[in-house]
Amino acid sequence: MTAELYYVREGQINLYALNFLVPVPATIGELNFTWQSLARKPLPYSLRVDVVSNPEALHTPTLSIASTGFVPTEPQTWQVELPCTRTVAAEVDVTISLNVSIGSNSTVVHFRRRKICLKDSPRPAVRVDNAPHSATSADIFYAGAGCAGALLLIAAVAAAGCRARARKLRRARSEEQDAHAFLPDSSCKSAASYTSYRRPTSVPTVAAEERARDLQQRIAELTIQRCRVRLRSVAMEGTFGRVYRGTYADEDGREQEVLVKTVAEHASQLSLLLQEGCMLYGIHHERVLSVLGVSIEDQTAPFLLYPWGSQWRNLKQFLLACRGVTIGGATGCAPPPPLTTQHVVRMALHALDGLAYLHSQHVLHKDISARNCVVDENLRVMIADNALSRDLFPADYHCLGDNENRPIKWLALEALSKKQFSPASDVWALGVLLWELTTLSHQPYAEVDPFEVAAYLRDGYRLQQPANCPDELFAVMAYCWAMSPDDRPTLPQLQIFLRDFHAQLTRFV
Template sequence: MMHHVRKTLFRFIAMLVVLDSCCAHLDLYLNLQEVKRLLGLSAELYYVRNGMLNEYALNFVVPVPAVMKELHFTWQSLAGRPLPYTIQVDHTAPDAMAPAFLNISSSGMVPTAPQTFSIALPCSGEVSAEVDVVISINVTLNRATNNVTRLNFKRRKICLLGSRHHFPQSNGSTGPGGTLRQGILSSNGRDEEAPAAVYVAISSACALATLLAIALLACYLRTNKSGMHNASLIRESRLGSSSSGGPFLAPAPVLSCGGSSSGSCASSRPRTATSLPSSNPADLHHRIAQLTIQRCRVRLKSVVLEGTFGRVYRGSYTEEDGLEEEVLVKTVTDQASSIQVSLLLQEGMAMYGLSHKNILSILGVSIEDHTAPFLIYPHQGYTNLKRFLQKCKLSPEGVAHTLTTQEVVDMALQIISGMLYLHKKRLLHKDLSARNCVIDDKLRVQIADNALARDLFPADYHCLGDNENRPVKWLAIESLTQRQFTTASDVWSFGVLLWELTTLAQQPYVEIDPFEIPEYLRDGYRLAQPVNCPDELFGVMAYCWAMSPDDRPTFPQLQVCLQEFYTQLTRYV
């Protein structure tokens, strides 16, 4: 399957080609097999073709998934003679990745016939990280005039904790254009070798130390089993279980604001502790009792959204003093089961008692015998955000509304404001998306609950064999694989929502099977940068999708950074 991200990358690199006027007298490209392996496409990708440089491709950072251990390049001198070259590989995280291996020497001659060489990027397995790698190749065209073409290839290698790459030592054979080296190429370009006896000695010492540690640990566990059990209970009572939405406490990362000198994006420790809204039946019954209104005061007018067993109506509610108020009414059809009715009430009451300009809180509940329950919300001209964004797309009738970057950032800031309020109230949303927000004609956004969302937007929810429909393509990796929901997982979903805003509600990962999403994310793949999306805005999204929850920004940090970006945008209006 050709993944959407890979196709988009290829369009950026291969189709939007910007050729430099200088002549490099060589071809340097990724052959058919390498492009297929890296991007999933049947094509060749040229960085230098007939001596002309593809500057755009050279400047693009290509992600390298965790499962890919080495890169391959193909080159050929077009000068009628071999051309001298030097290669150096540098990277940013020595704790995550060891020095690179090459199967050619760090200096030699570019051959006159096509030659493919490889650069291995060995992960240490000690930490998880996204490692920025720069491959520098200098090709000398004329030594007398010091005419040198300098090429820098940027890669971002995904290294995972516990995933260590091993590469065999070279056998000393040679290939065209240079001798096949033995050993490794360090970041400063020097060859490094180590005698086999040293490795044997180190391995033996490590094995002995491991055996001693295991023996000591077993002895300690036997003598302190009860004490450790009690300590574990105390620790769980303090921290709670993240899988059940209990208190969450973790250090927040530093989020760069693209050159801001104010220091306003410094880390904030600790993160806000959060908990799930109560699903206790007694508590739910108490909430419903406090919000119950008479059915005769509600009048249904027109259907706004409709699913298999749920509907959203536009209607009105008449107060006791005779004043009439426009409302939205969520209810179920006759085909709905008791479980679906229970979900409607439980999820619809999640934002009970909240008061914030960016939160759509429930206004009332109407439950009468032998009839479907009504959940009533204030209307105020709001429409579903996902439907609004889809209408903004170009159609034969024209464009309903053309969104500017400034408007998109303002909408994102409103959503952040609502999420800050939710987290301050110790509530997690767990399904933050465009379908669960509403917007009015003045682009005022409110976050809504997810009642009926599975039925009204079935394409956004998938069952992964666990008999539960979940918004798979909006969930953080830990929410997918471990059922962990925290403020950081809400941040991940906000990143996808921001991507929806910039793409006018396109489906994320549209060509990826839902069952493949967890592995796809673990391999380091993410949503591609939307067309016309500024780098600053896409940078915010990318921060939200960090593999580790601790590496993601907090909502206060996102608010500061996007507010600074919004201020910069207003200066040009």
């Protein structure tokens, strides 16, 4: 496939893209760049390619254009060849430096690449659109991560250094959809079909009336007697919601640890609690935490019960505790151990496996995040529903004037602006969850106003690479945030890559 990455557009430099070290797989030996001067005249440039590391693995890079000259006023494509010596296997860091001048003002941009060279590997091809099904897992993923064609538009780039361009940010508004959706059978594909990123862009939902009947049926099947539930301590508390630790005794008198969610007696909150709490009912998987029972009795608040362990914790609270922060009245747990990259990747795989199972059962989650996951004492992660999350984590949700509190900074662009949800929008949110894991649950886009997030994403900006985050792991996140849903990796691709990456980490530890 061919990927496009804009570094300069309409005079604005994309610092996010420039700071990203793009891996170039062994199957790609040539990078294509397209540029154009929008200053109505050719702009003088100078171009240099530097091999930063492991020069013995790479022949001297060559340019298809002169190292000095003028940026043309018409679109022009040029190439940088990165030929491996094939005498040694190594990762070679390469920096392509471009200096463009207008008058006394100069602007320099650096494009960073990491070329993968293999010993005695076959001569690489420029394009890998028709990758065979027998390609290795790394080849399949890096076909996207390598950016075979990087599209560079020099839009009066020198002017970007001497003038700021005012830009109006548009606020996204669109019609409402159901909180959660089911996927049709046709949307599920086998692992063998994932050598391409193409996929359906929209998924139909079930009729609202059918969903309402389904919810009533689920509540009837889940109903338990209140007298069998015993509350012990408050685990979390919000404005109108409360989460307890407790026990539940079955008909044979056997007790088990449970988590109990409840709300004050407000009709709107009662309905939302039951709707969201029953979303995962009937899902049985080791990486999914689904509701155990529901208690609705007259004159009392409803109870939602979940199976629980004495050392289980909300994942967001756990990550915050790793850096000494406590929220939501969380109590009763020992400080967590330091997390390594190996831990983070394994936890990400757990969440990925849980989400893959939900999709296999035709369920879209629509709110994948650390706050909606659970972690046990062995760092095993489970995906949970989002019941009470708006109340317990109010800083993670915002209303954009449409009377709906949404996780704005976790949503894919199409979900944010058009309320279009699909497996690909869950993949986007999964990328933000990976970012939460590596940052110990810092707030994404903390400096961006919620009303401006849609325009910010539309302009090509994304979350920055966290400190101490391996390039390989950040590449996974970055491609989860591709503008088009069709260009995002599929869950099977992510599973293959993260398992391979975890195996590499294990070998080196």
